Amino acid sequence: MRSTAQSLGEVVSCLLKAAPQMKRARLVSLCEIEVGLVLQERFAAGAPAADAWTLFSGYPFAWAWGAVDAAGQRTLRTARHTLWTWGRRLAWTEALEEYQRFDRQLRAYEVADPGLPAVRRSSLSVAPDRWETYELLLREAPMFAGRPLTFAKAGRHAFPIGRHLTTVQLPEHTLPPPVGHDLAARPANRGEPxxxxxxxxxxxxxxxxxxxxxxxxxxxxxxxxxxxxxxxxxxxxxxxxxxxxxxxxxxxxxxxxxxxxxxxxxxxxxxxxxxxxxxxxxxxxxxxxxxxxxxxxxxxxxxxxxxxxxxxxxxxxxxxxxxxxxxxxx
Structure with missing residues (x-):
């Protein structure tokens, strides 16, 4: 599956240097929330910060009110890979409340009142180049997490079936390695209707x-x-x-x-x-x-x-x- 933790790695590392007591997962969440606010600046500038979730909820609200064209819809679909956990009103409201409790030097926005637009800070002392990473996540989906599978060699191996372990004896074999496929491949019809x-x-x-x-x-x-x-x-x-x-x-x-x-x-x-x-x-x-x-x-x-x-x-x-x-x- 895709993971924003890898794509945001450099930004999170900079934030960790300024706040080593913080958990990496919380800083990843901070960055994801800021990606959502950047998205709102692009397609719904001047709207209350609390309403940003409508852009990455998966529902065509932005298209209905004429905020996006076909290219904008592609951007929203890409952004959902990063923001899918915040695509509901309650989740986003709680995220903004948590965001505002972060140390000010870590935050790129002021969201004192979610009923008003988020205010981007003019200068940042920590991770000032984070905007480039955020813009990249609006153009390309996050990287895939995980590591390549290792294939079993000849010999006895154990694997679980339910609550029990079962063993199997694999003989010597010379099968060719399995052929993979491109996980980022576009649909066969390029996503057209x-x-x-x-x-x-x-x-x-x-x-x-x-x-x-x-x-x-x-x-x-x-x-x-x-x-x-x-x-x-x-x-x-x-x-x-x-x-x-x-x-x-x-x-x-x-x-x-x-x-x-x-x-x-x-x-x-x-x-x-x-x-x-x-x-x-x-x-x-x-x-x-x-x-x-x-x-x-x-x-x-x-x-x-x-x-x-x-x-x-x-x-x-x-x-x-x-x-x-x-x-x-x-």
Missing amino acids: LTFRWHDLVKTAEFMDSVKSENWTGRLDAIHLFTRQAGKFKCADTFEVAGIQHLLGIVGAGKSTLRDVLAVHLARQGLRATVVVGDVAEQLKLVQLYNMYVPGSAAPVLGATGRQQHAERRALTPDVEHTRHWILRI
């Missing part, structure tokens, strides 16, 4: 029925799609997914059918999608379903502590009712 034509989805449904007939075409034909047009919902044969898109429908309207057809449609085009469901058994069932239509296209993401338990439960469960709530992230 996606437009779906109903005719294309029907073709995907027909393909799915040709692999295993489960009446995908008939189920998709039974769905009636309405999109917002000129302030009203009207019947449509195309729809666009850009940013956050909500899909509403009563029970049995076809939301899950559309989800599955969309997932297969995207996988066949080489695009990546994340499907989030509320039940592990349903997750495993969907992985099996998607891999049947596009082999090797789907994999489950399960927590390590309950992975074996979920797998055993899935093996003993003949059928599972489809979940009513899901998220498709493209």
